[in-house]
Amino acid sequence: MPRLPALPALCATAALLAACQTPPAAAPGHVTDGAAIVAAADWDAMETVTVELAEHSFTPSVLRLRAGKPYRIQLRNVGEKDHYYTAPEFFRAVAWRKLMVARQAEIKVDYVNAAEVLARRGQLDLFLVPVRKGSYLVVCTIDDHREHGMEGTIVVE
Numbered sequence: 001m002p003r004l005p006a007l008p009a010l011c012a013t014a015a016l017l018a019a020c021q022t023p024p025a026a027a028p029g030h031v032t033d034g035a036a037i038v039a040a041a042d043w044d045a046m047e048t049v050t051v052e053l054a055e056h057s058f059t060p061s062v063l064r065l066r067a068g069k070p071y072r073i074q075l076r077n078v079g080e081k082d083h084y085y086t087a088p089e090f091f092r093a094v095a096w097r098k099l100m101v102a103r104q105a106e107i108k109v110d111y112v113n114a115a116e117v118l119a120r121r122g123q124l125d126l127f128l129v130p131v132r133k134g135s136y137l138v139v140c141t142i143d144d145h146r147e148h149g150m151e152g153t154i155v156v157e
């Protein structure tokens with residue numbers, strides 16, 4: 001019979017096993033019935049809205065959306081630098097269908113925290129249904145971009 005490992009090693013192994021066997025938890029505050037909301041949405045009635053990212057702005061700076069309506073939010077970087085679209089509170093308040101890199105990739109997700117759109121015509125499309133009404137902050141977290149104006153609002157009505 002093999003010797004038992006020392007107690008700390010045994011605990012570490014047990015903790016790893018427990019972590020492996022626990023299904024991933026939703027992010028705190030995240031919409032948990034997103035899959036059902038996405039399945040029930042009328043995607044033929046989806047509205048496409050475009051947000052342009054540049055030095056140093058989001059255009060429009062106030063994005064108005066309606067709760068319960070499916071959207072494709074096209075994030076287009078029309079600038080010369082990479083930019084983030086970081087809106088964790090908003091991203092938690094929506095039901096996610098997918099992310100799409102135009103004509104290149106499609107990613108199914110349950111939750112997103114931030115999205116980086118690369119310089120010179122990078123584009124990322126967010127397919128989602130806003131669920132919770134409210135006013136949410138969006139910022140670019142790169143260097144001093146926020147101080148220079150990369151701060152906006154997403155309003156869900």
Ligand SMILES: [Cu+2]
Pocket residue numbers: 082083084140141142145150
């Ligand atoms: Cu930026």
